[in-house]
Amino acid sequence: MLSVFAIALALTAAPPTADDLQIDFEAALPCPGLVNGREVWEGQKAFYVASYTQQAAELDPSLVGADAVLRDDNPPDVIGEFEAACSS
Numbered sequence: 001m002l003s004v005f006a007i008a009l010a011l012t013a014a015p016p017t018a019d020d021l022q023i024d025f026e027a028a029l030p031c032p033g034l035v036n037g038r039e040v041w042e043g044q045k046a047f048y049v050a051s052y053t054q055q056a057a058e059l060d061p062s063l064v065g066a067d068a069v070l071r072d073d074n075p076p077d078v079i080g081e082f083e084a085a086c087s088s
Contacts, residue, residue, distance in 0.1 A: 033085030040085045047082040
């Protein structure tokens, strides 16, 4: 019985895959606030923040991607910034 519980716990605790995050990002809602001057989106699995290199942004502003910010992988103060940006 314990091993079944451990397996179930491990399955629910598994981090999302890149495909999971891509699907989540596509459904994420844009937030009214910014974090460090960058756009933010809120999904069900993560927050997303615009990522870019300065040089790429200068050459082509459409070359902006997003990085996932997982709630479980970041300290409360970081997640608080994202929550504040999304509740503005």
